[in-house]
Amino acid sequence: MTSIPAQKPCPDLSYPALPAPSLQQALLAAADRRQAACQTLLAEMVRRPSLLGNEQSAQDLMEQTFRAMGLEIDRFPIDLDLIRDHPAFSPPALDVDTTGLQGRDNVVGIHQPRQQTGRSLILNGHIDVVPTGPADQWTSPPFEPVIHDGRLYGRGAGDMKAGIAAALSALAALRDIGLQPAAPVYVQSVVEEECTGNGALACLQRGYRADAAVIPEPFNHTLMLAQLGVMWFRLTLTGTPAHVLDTTSGRNAITAATVLVNHLKTLEAEWNAPGCCHRHAAFADHPHPAQFNVGRISGGEWPSSVPTTCDIDMRIGFFPGQTLDSVRAAVRQTIDTACATDPALAGVAVELTFHGFQAEGYAIDREEPVLRLLADSHTAVFGNAPREVAMTCTTDGRFFSLYGDTPATCYGPEASRIHGIDESVSLDSLRDVTRVLALFIAGWCGVEPIIP
Amino acid sequence: MTSIPAQKPCPDLSYPALPAPSLQQALLAAADRRQAACQTLLAEMVRRPSLLGNEQSAQDLMEQTFRAMGLEIDRFPIDLDLIRDHPAFSPPALDVDTTGLQGRDNVVGIHQPRQQTGRSLILNGHIDVVPTGPADQWTSPPFEPVIHDGRLYGRGAGDMKAGIAAALSALAALRDIGLQPAAPVYVQSVVEEECTGNGALACLQRGYRADAAVIPEPFNHTLMLAQLGVMWFRLTLTGTPAHVLDTTSGRNAITAATVLVNHLKTLEAEWNAPGCCHRHAAFADHPHPAQFNVGRISGGEWPSSVPTTCDIDMRIGFFPGQTLDSVRAAVRQTIDTACATDPALAGVAVELTFHGFQAEGYAIDREEPVLRLLADSHTAVFGNAPREVAMTCTTDGRFFSLYGDTPATCYGPEASRIHGIDESVSLDSLRDVTRVLALFIAGWCGVEPIIP
Numbered sequence: 070m071t072s073i074p075a076q077k078p079c080p081d082l083s084y085p086a087l088p089a090p091s092l093q094q095a096l097l098a099a100a101d102r103r104q105a106a107c108q109t110l111l112a113e114m115v116r117r118p119s120l121l122g123n124e125q126s127a128q129d130l131m132e133q134t135f136r137a138m139g140l141e142i143d144r145f146p147i148d149l150d151l152i153r154d155h156p157a158f159s160p161p162a163l164d165v166d167t168t169g170l171q172g173r174d175n176v177v178g179i180h181q182p183r184q185q186t187g188r189s190l191i192l193n194g195h196i197d198v199v200p201t202g203p204a205d206q207w208t209s210p211p212f213e214p215v216i217h218d219g220r221l222y223g224r225g226a227g228d229m230k231a232g233i234a235a236a237l238s239a240l241a242a243l244r245d246i247g248l249q250p251a252a253p254v255y256v257q258s259v260v261e262e263e264c265t266g267n268g269a270l271a272c273l274q275r276g277y278r279a280d281a282a283v284i285p286e287p288f289n290h291t292l293m294l295a296q297l298g299v300m301w302f303r304l305t306l307t308g309t310p311a312h313v314l315d316t317t318s319g320r321n322a323i324t325a326a327t328v329l330v331n332h333l334k335t336l337e338a339e340w341n342a343p344g345c346c347h348r349h350a351a352f353a354d355h356p357h358p359a360q361f362n363v364g365r366i367s368g369g370e371w372p373s374s375v376p377t378t379c380d381i382d383m384r385i386g387f388f389p390g391q392t393l394d395s396v397r398a399a400v401r402q403t404i405d406t407a408c409a410t411d412p413a414l415a416g417v418a419v420e421l422t423f424h425g426f427q428a429e430g431y432a433i434d435r436e437e438p439v440l441r442l443l444a445d446s447h448t449a450v451f452g453n454a455p456r457e458v459a460m461t462c463t464t465d466g467r468f469f470s471l472y473g474d475t476p477a478t479c480y481g482p483e484a485s486r487i488h489g490i491d492e493s494v495s496l497d498s499l500r501d502v503t504r505v506l507a508l509f510i511a512g513w514c515g516v517e518p519i520i521p
Numbered sequence: 522m523t524s525i526p527a528q529k530p531c532p533d534l535s536y537p538a539l540p541a542p543s544l545q546q547a548l549l550a551a552a553d554r555r556q557a558a559c560q561t562l563l564a565e566m567v568r569r570p571s572l573l574g575n576e577q578s579a580q581d582l583m584e585q586t587f588r589a590m591g592l593e594i595d596r597f598p599i600d601l602d603l604i605r606d607h608p609a610f611s612p613p614a615l616d617v618d619t620t621g622l623q624g625r626d627n628v629v630g631i632h633q634p635r636q637q638t639g640r641s642l643i644l645n646g647h648i649d650v651v652p653t654g655p656a657d658q659w660t661s662p663p664f665e666p667v668i669h670d671g672r673l674y675g676r677g678a679g680d681m682k683a684g685i686a687a688a689l690s691a692l693a694a695l696r697d698i699g700l701q702p703a704a705p706v707y708v709q710s711v712v713e714e715e716c717t718g719n720g721a722l723a724c725l726q727r728g729y730r731a732d733a734a735v736i737p738e739p740f741n742h743t744l745m746l747a748q749l750g751v752m753w754f755r756l757t758l759t760g761t762p763a764h765v766l767d768t769t770s771g772r773n774a775i776t777a778a779t780v781l782v783n784h785l786k787t788l789e790a791e792w793n794a795p796g797c798c799h800r801h802a803a804f805a806d807h808p809h810p811a812q813f814n815v816g817r818i819s820g821g822e823w824p825s826s827v828p829t830t831c832d833i834d835m836r837i838g839f840f841p842g843q844t845l846d847s848v849r850a851a852v853r854q855t856i857d858t859a860c861a862t863d864p865a866l867a868g869v870a871v872e873l874t875f876h877g878f879q880a881e882g883y884a885i886d887r888e889e890p891v892l893r894l895l896a897d898s899h900t901a902v903f904g905n906a907p908r909e910v911a912m913t914c915t916t917d918g919r920f921f922s923l924y925g926d927t928p929a930t931c932y933g934p935e936a937s938r939i940h941g942i943d944e945s946v947s948l949d950s951l952r953d954v955t956r957v958l959a960l961f962i963a964g965w966c967g968v969e970p971i972i973p
Contacts, residue, residue: 162824200822202829206759263825301824307658309941323815327779363775364824370652372614372753372816372836372877373715373914374940377654384824425824462825488826489761 099242115223135178159265162425187252187515188280194233195262198225227484232285239506250514269465281439282477287484295351295432299463301425322379332407337361351459389430551694567675587630611717614877630708639704639967640732646685647714650677679936684737691958702966721917733891734929739936747803747884751915753877774831784859789813803911841882
């Protein structure tokens with residue numbers, strides 16, 4: 070195991086500032102010169118289909134890229150036994166061979182300054198991507214990147230390989246003009262952000278901390294001030310099978326599942342009501358922040374038999390401040406009450422399994438130095454302040470903020486149709502994120518000359 | 522190919538009568554002596570798991586049994602090309618390897634009398650069984666027959682291997698007392714009754730006709746006067762995929778599927794309304810004859826993605842007199858109207874595929890000689906007339922009645938949980954059906970002595 074240096078306190082806690090205008094100009098120009106290489110890297114990342122359980126090929130590319138940039142490599146497998154007892158641990162998603170989940174790697178590239186004069190930084194991105202959906206609905210195959218009308222298309226192009234490529238290009242831009250960060254920088258390429266977050270949690274468990282963490286998620290140049298909690302669970306309904314000649318003698322598990330989902334939708338409506346006690350201030354203006362999604366369903370096997378069983382996978386969102394235990398209790402209570410009172414569920418057994426995301430929401434103060442400097446960097450590039458957002462999804466940022474004493478936010482490119490068909494990222498946006506992060510890194514970490 | 526004898530007209534069209542009382546007594550006693558062998562045969566039939574596409578092992582047993590009874594064998598594969606253009610043809614069920622459906626056999630055992638003095642008869646049964654559902658919910662494994670409390674348990678025990686075993690035992694009982702039918706008898710063990718009926722259709726195409734057909738379906742000693750039409754179809758919905766962070770930007774195909782099913786349920790309610798113009802007189806008193814069943818559903822792949830596609834397999838029932846074209850048009854119209862008017866279906870594409878059962882309903886006059894003699898046979902065994910029923914499912918009887926000029930009905934044992942978990946058949950009932958059919962065959966076909 071690569072030894073991780075003890076965290077040094079930041080020697081100067083004054084308000085972090087952008088680098089001098091001349092350095093800014095040099096950095097922006099260097100960031101722009103990096104764009105061809107950045108696009109090439111991004112395309113190669115997309116070509117490696119890092120679906121759940123299949124991340125190693127993409128991580129090989131990350132290790133090779135980190136090494137070529139002079140970063141020290143810390144590549145380590147996710148050891149579930151080391152993180153299982155952490156309060157932020159999420160049980161692996163069902164239908165996944167958990168033995169296969171052992172032995173998949175995180176890759177961290179470590180930069181150590183000769184002398185630390187600035188703040189340390191974690192640049193974190195997830196290498197895993199979600200399933201493609203029906204591949205034949207894509208205009209071009211999802212893992213064969215194509216550029217069209219200024220956008221790069223492919224599964225993971227936006228979420229979030231572009232962000233990782235931009236962060237690496239920003240660091241490279243510094244090197245291109247003979248500079249390096251004057252503080253430790255940990256570039257983390259982690260697995261399993263899309264279902265549990267256990268990749269980022271393993272980094273935390275391994276000891277990684279910094280003065281801030283930035284995750285270049287594809288949030289369209291906004292500054293993330295808060296994110297919802299997210300929970301996955303499976304409902305397995307068992308009805309009463311029968312010949313369809315008298316469907317009333319059986320209890321259709323598929324029909325029962327849709328009835329039960331409607332009961333859970335009332336919980337969703339309750340949480341989204343403007344006056345709901347759980348509604349966090351950061352989400353005060355969002356019309357419908359807490360999304361309950363039926364993401365997968367499977368039931369029955371024969372058109373002329375009343376189906377015995379039906380499985381549903383749901384994803385629900387909830388507010389910062391709602392504990393995992395209270396959310397699980399509310400779900401359980403809703404189901405119990407529905408089964409006890411709705412005649413349409415009489416005789417139906419419901420099994421509730423929490424798996425995958427058990428992710429708390431969190432918020433971060435807009436006055437945190439990391440947010441201030443990111444805002445200043447954005448303004449330097451765009452000429453106006455970035456929009457601040459409260460996200461209705463989760464990110465790995467929760468681990469750093471809630472459990473790692475490391476203020477974390479997201480700032481990344483404009484992407485479209487993430488998790489959908491024909492996902493893409495804007496190449497102009499990729500360049501702009503590279504520019505913003507180059508300024509931010511120089512300002513946050515400070516710089517020192519590279520001495521060959 | 523075994524040549525099929527030209528059908529001889531029945532020489533005596535007078536009202537068929539039960540055999541003389543002394544022969545009745547001898548036959549009933551012989552039927553009872555056959556019960557141990559009948560149960561052994563039934564158990565061996567259950568042991569051969571004749572699921573769709575896997576019927577050959579059970580058909581081997583049928584051929585061997587027919588041959589041991591002195592029947593001539595006509596074993597022939599279902600050739601879809603020979604029946605594809607028949608109006609009663611049903612396209613093979615989806616998710617089935619149709620090349621595998623070629624080459625599966627029907628087995629017919631043929632008895633020819635020395636001299637025909639009675640009516641010819643088709644005894645038809647289907648060897649195929651429906652899927653087991655979750656095997657771990659069965660008290661004992663579905664293809665390992667067990668006898669408990671006077672019932673034999675196993676998938677297919679009731680639907681309808683018991684009926685076939687009883688019919689064979691009734692024929693054997695005649696032989697046991699030195700007699701044989703004085704008319705042609707065709708014992709048909711057919712495939713694919715549970716999804717298309719193409720097995721029985723292939724028998725029809727091959728030329729089999731008779732003065733009547735009896736199918737010992739497990740209808741609890743009732744006389745079937747009518748049966749519903751049955752149709753299968755698949756709905757494939759395509760919504761708009763999206764990241765779940767804003768579900769409103771996508772269109773959830775699973776949710777849309779449940780909405781569309783509710784629209785189809787209004788068609789079901791319409792057809793079941795007491796005053797509905799389609800309601801056939803035979804079903805006048807049934808509270809809810811036309812069952813619409815969602816038998817299988819599959820959609821989505823990831824809890825945090827709005828699912829792009831969802832498939833639903835439905836089975837619907839409709840009345841004798843409703844043509845297949847009119848039913849398909851009503852389904853299509855309901856879907857089109859729903860998609861055009863329901864905002865919950867905006868942006869959702871629906872593909873409608875008719876496959877599996879495209880089965881018309883039919884009714885038979887209670888004065889048909891086959892029904893009269895079956896009723897008399899039942900009365901002779903039970904001491905009271907059988908109940909007459911209109912069935913809310915389909916059987917292969919439709920082929921004979923509608924397309925084969927062969928009046929057909931069903932008469933068979935009491936079974937429970939057919940198509941469900943822990944399917945079973947009553948052994949007392951198995952014996953009683955053997956008794957009734959022995960009397961019926963002797964009365965319908967007449968008898969002649971076996972000359973060795």
